[in-house]
Amino acid sequence: MGGTDDIEALIDLMARLPGLGPRSARRAVLHLIKKRGPLMTPLADALSHVAVTARECVNCGNIGTSDLCDICASEKRGNGEICVVEEVSDLWAMERGGAFKGRYHVLGGTLNALDAVGPDDLRIPQLVTRVAEEGVKEVILALNATVDGQTTAHYIAEQLEGTGVTVTSLAQGVPIGGELDYLDDGTISTALRARKNF
Amino acid sequence: MGGTDDIEALIDLMARLPGLGPRSARRAVLHLIKKRGPLMTPLADALSHVAVTARECVNCGNIGTSDLCDICASEKRGNGEICVVEEVSDLWAMERGGAFKGRYHVLGGTLNALDAVGPDDLRIPQLVTRVAEEGVKEVILALNATVDGQTTAHYIAEQLEGTGVTVTSLAQGVPIGGELDYLDDGTISTALRARKNF
Ligand SMILES: [Zn+2]
Ligand SMILES: [Zn+2]
Numbered sequence: 001m002g003g004t005d006d007i008e009a010l011i012d013l014m015a016r017l018p019g020l021g022p023r024s025a026r027r028a029v030l031h032l033i034k035k036r037g038p039l040m041t042p043l044a045d046a047l048s049h050v051a052v053t054a055r056e057c058v059n060c061g062n063i064g065t066s067d068l069c070d071i072c073a074s075e076k077r078g079n080g081e082i083c084v085v086e087e088v089s090d091l092w093a094m095e096r097g098g099a100f101k102g103r104y105h106v107l108g109g110t111l112n113a114l115d116a117v118g119p120d121d122l123r124i125p126q127l128v129t130r131v132a133e134e135g136v137k138e139v140i141l142a143l144n145a146t147v148d149g150q151t152t153a154h155y156i157a158e159q160l161e162g163t164g165v166t167v168t169s170l171a172q173g174v175p176i177g178g179e180l181d182y183l184d185d186g187t188i189s190t191a192l193r194a195r196k197n198f
Numbered sequence: 199m200g201g202t203d204d205i206e207a208l209i210d211l212m213a214r215l216p217g218l219g220p221r222s223a224r225r226a227v228l229h230l231i232k233k234r235g236p237l238m239t240p241l242a243d244a245l246s247h248v249a250v251t252a253r254e255c256v257n258c259g260n261i262g263t264s265d266l267c268d269i270c271a272s273e274k275r276g277n278g279e280i281c282v283v284e285e286v287s288d289l290w291a292m293e294r295g296g297a298f299k300g301r302y303h304v305l306g307g308t309l310n311a312l313d314a315v316g317p318d319d320l321r322i323p324q325l326v327t328r329v330a331e332e333g334v335k336e337v338i339l340a341l342n343a344t345v346d347g348q349t350t351a352h353y354i355a356e357q358l359e360g361t362g363v364t365v366t367s368l369a370q371g372v373p374i375g376g377e378l379d380y381l382d383d384g385t386i387s388t389a390l391r392a393r394k395n396f
Contacts, residue, residue, distance in 0.1 A: 004262050005250060010244040018229050019222035020215075028215045030287055031250045032245070033261055039214055040249040047207040047230070047242035054231045055367055063231055064202050089228055181221075187378075196344060 008032075059130070061106030063088050063125050077103050078135035084127065084142060084156065086110055089181045094142060097188035102140075105130065110148035111155055124156060131165050140195060141169040168195045201209075224289065257319050257328070259304030261286050275301050278335035282325065284308055284342060287379045292340060295386035300338075303328065309347035309353055322354060329363050338393055339367040366393040 006030035007029065032040040056062070059070035064070060071077050082129030085091050091104045107122040119125065131139060139160060143149035157167045170192060205227065209374060213223035230238040254260070255267035262268060269275050279300030283289050289302045305320040319322065337358060341347035355365045369391060 004268070005249055006244070006263055007261065010241075010248050013237065013241045013244055018224045019226060020217060024217035025301075026290060027287060028217060029248075030285075031263070033248065034332065036249050039211065040245055043211045044242050044249060046204070046211055047245065050204055050208050050227075050231065051234050051238040051242055054234070063228070063270075065204055067298055070202070089225060089229075089241070092224060102335050134265035175203075 005126060014190070023100075031129050036107060039062055045099065060104045061108060062104060068140040071103055079099065080135060080136070081140060082130065082138075083133070083140045083142050085142050086152075090142065090144075091152040093181045093183065093185075094192075097185045097192065099192045100140075102138075103134075106115070107143075107152065110143065110146070112141070112148050119155065124159065127156065128159055128163075131163055133150075137166055138168060141167065142192075143169075145178070148188045170195055211390040214223055232368065233246045239281075259286070259306060260289055260302060267274055267311075273274060275299065276332070278333060280325070280328065280332070280334050280336070280339050281338045283340050284347065284350075285294045285379075288342075291379045291383075291386060292380065293392065297390045298338075300336075301332075305341075305350065306351040308341065308344070310346050317353065317357075321348070322357065325354065326361075327358055329358060334363055335363045336366060338390070339365065340390075368393055 005194050010020070011025045011029050013181065014020055014028055015022045017025075022030060032043070050065075053065040054063055055065065057064055057072055058067050059072040060069060062069040062071060066073075079102050079118075081100070082105050083102060084098055084105045084110060085094065085152075086106060086107050088106055091106055092103070105123060105127045107127075109117055111117055111119065111122070111124055117130060127139075130136065139154040139156070141156060143153045147190065153169060160167055203269050209220070209223045212218055213220045215223075218226060224254075230241070230354070233278050247264075247270065251263040253263065253265065255262055256265050257270040257271055259265060260267040260269060260384045264271075277300045279298070280341055281289075281292060281298055281300060282305060284305050284307060286304055289304055292298050292302070303321060303325045305322065305325075307315055307320055309315055309317065309320065328334065339351045339354060341351045351367060358365055358381055368386075
């Protein structure tokens with residue numbers, strides 16, 4: 001179709017994004033070609049730029065554009081609370097809730113025997129180190145209400161036993177089997193306020 | 199969040215794609231950052247490239263990367279049949295069906311009195327010229343089975359009266375109110391084979 005090999009290649013790449021199939025990728029590409037100046041070129045530039053600049057925060061695993069993310073770099077957020085989440089998307093969901101004023105720790109997944117994901121594959125040793133070094137008073141486990149999420153929560157609580165830190169978990173409002181990133185912001189805020197000792 | 203203004207800007211751009219909302223745009227961006235080498239950078243490059251090279255075929259309105267699209271440039275496709283579609287996405291849907299061997303004419307929309315879309319806003323005058331100049335024997339109207347689509351079909355049929363060209367339309371298989379781009383390929387092929395005089 002008119003030297004459209006390049007366009008087909010673009011559609012194939014777009015179709016590999018989560019939430020887009022081949023059909024929606026085609027529609028997206030046609031839309032982009034129609035909105036070349038206002039959307040397609042800026043999107044290409046933003047992708048190139050972020051592909052080069054994005055990196056994991058060395059402290060918490062959040063994604064940002066410097067070695068230390070804004071939250072870890074901010075004195076204000078050093079209130080002695082660390083909220084442990086599975087993925088960066090969960091951290092972003094917590095931030096949208098706006099109720100948490102401390103820092104985060106992104107595990108990068110959950111313990112899973114079948115997939116052979118052990119503590120060292122996550123960021124659990126680093127969490128234990130942070131608790132010791134950052135003067136942390138409370139670790140809030142904001143893991144998904146799934147079997148793997150709760151297994152991981154129990155494992156972390158064990159690791160922190162005897163350190164004197166209070167370990168709590170999000171409680172009220174998180175539905176069984178629910179994933180944080182799909183909850184509305186109000187639910188997350190409520191669950192945070194009603195957190196209980198783990 | 200860690201100098202994430204750039205990342206937020208990228209999410210905002212992604213969220214402007216059809217089929218992606220803010221939440222799926224965030225997930226897409228996190229996925230891209232994880233797949234930087236195999237996906238994010240190639241996608242950025244493909245977008246930049248196509249933003250520069252994509253153009254409308256001067257003859258039929260298809261999108262390609264040269265002035266004349268492959269279909270218009272191919273002698274094989276010059277069989278005296280022109281299939282008239284509303285949008286490039288419809289042309290692509292017809293091509294996936296694989297049943298049509300002629301050329302296309304992309305109108306760029308439908309007549310619509312409310313939106314003040316008249317014949318000159320579409321590619322209707324160019325269609326009349328092509329019918330006269332390309333030795334066309336049959337014009338197949340493959341417009342959507344909507345009120346505007348059918349109004350446009352009737353208008354085009356009127357314009358081609360007296361030219362000696364046979365005007366047909368897709369018939370069997372196109373559901374009332376259905377849009378071509380959402381139909382399965384088999385349905386389109388069936389509708390093409392069962393086309394009737396208009
Ligand atoms: Zn950080
Ligand atoms: Zn063409």
